[in-house]
Amino acid sequence: MRARREETNGQRGSRSQYALANQILDIVRDRRLEEGDRLAEVALATQLGVSRTPVRAALSLLAQEEIVRARPNQGYVLLKGWTALKSTILAAPSSSDDELYLDLIRERLQGDIPNTVTQTMLLDRFKTSRAVLLRTLSRMAEEGIVTKNKGRGWTFQPAIDTSVAMRNSYDFRIMVEPAALMLETFEIDMVALDRARARHLWLLEQGEMLAPSSLELFAIDAQFHEMMAGFSNNSFFVQAIQHQNRMRRLLEYQGVQPVQRIVTWVKEHMExxxxxxxxxxxxxxxxxxxxxENAYVSTMKLTAEAQKAAAARSKTKGRERSNASRRRERNDVSAESDIAG
Structure with a gap:
């Protein structure tokens, strides 16, 4: 496998910086801040539960996007009011971490890597750096995809990785999620709902340029369904949906959804x-x-297409190995003939 690119100092920001920058935009919208209003690092750090250093990095990122401006001894001020930023979301660029993350998931689904793996095995297979691998494995552990063994190695957790499991999962969700909306304890958090609407409007406003990664799409979709369960004010419903999201993560990442399907499910969420x-x-x-019900049909179709593509790749690799083997045999025969001659 070819060596993958590494992070460079020229990259504009890490995925965590983009996430923090989007949280700051949420605060701007929640507080209805206007052009010229000041953004205080200390107050933002307190509200977001982080130190000033990552907040400063996120504000710098927003400055690059010409959303805020740094003023000497005054911190940052907004260049745009909350209405102009109503559906603004910063999309993080793809990184070597993302590439490895998706490659690991793809090869795991194809059965090319075993249930339990070691760092040495993965470093040799994916030709990446130890730092990138550890960051990726830690991220997958946080998402419940893998767990670190007590001894050596990492183990992939059970996932929805078959058509039967997918059908069972959607049957469960179709029974549970609509019911959560009808509970007596159900209560809407309008701030959370406004934030979700902003993310969905951002997707719709991309038009033909809509090209979010499968990671971004899954995050927006999972957050929406967990938010709806959260409105139920019933922890058992929330835990059930969070568990389903962890279980379906691998299968949802395996293919690129057509733009029209993305637009459709965004509109369904909006409805x-x-x-x-x-x-x-x-x-x-x-x-x-x-x-x-629509999502199940779409996901099964996407899964079938991904499995077909994987089978085609496997067949091509098999032919290549067979041809290489025949070439070696011919070379061996030729060498023996030369010796005999």
């Missing part, structure tokens, strides 16, 4: 949120059920 804003929970539950 659910619109129904909730209109205080029509029954309609929201109906739309949630229809959305999950």
């Amino acid at each position: 659910i949120m619109d129904a909730l804003c209109a205080n029509d929970r029954e309609r929201a539950a109906q739309r949630m059920r229809a959305h999950l």
